[in-house]
Amino acid sequence: MKEKITEYFTSKFSDVLLPQRDINTNLLYFSIKKEALPKVVEALKNHPDFAFTYLNDLTSVDWLGKREPRFEVVYLLRSPKNKHFRLQLRVPVGEGEEVPSLTGIFPASNWPEREVYDLMGISFTGHPQMERLIMPDNFIGHPLRKDYPLEGPGQDYLIEDLLTIHVNEDIAS
Known part of the structure; x- marks a missing residue:
């Protein structure tokens, strides 16, 4: 399965692939340009042989001082059709840059995207x-x-705001 997906990916998306780093994992992964993310995910989801129809995880990594660009958004897709075969997509992101949302493809990405926004x-x-x-x-x-x-x-500003809110609520009642 790995070879088939790799062949498909490198032939169809060679223009958006970024150099792969050598990491110690048995998980198949690809680093791609952020602009191509929706196109790639849509193709992987709708491909009749692969059917990566399950967004298992969406998170981010801060590589401060170790890599440029600083951040990486990481997507873990699964294919229930293929015994939950896993594929990871990594999207490098610089400080202040934005990544296209996948909420139109995977509605379940709504909260994880907000979590990445909130915490990173x-x-x-x-x-x-x-x-x-x-x-x-x-x-x-x-x-x-x-x-x-x-x-x-x-x-302290958080506590002060909470006190102000509660004091004003107490006065009103």
């Missing part, structure tokens, strides 16, 4: 609701970035 600061173009999911709306920064201070940037 990577935006997804075309996402129907690109806003924080886990952290409060007024939270400063993205806590999973490697340069985020361990003690936080000073979160």
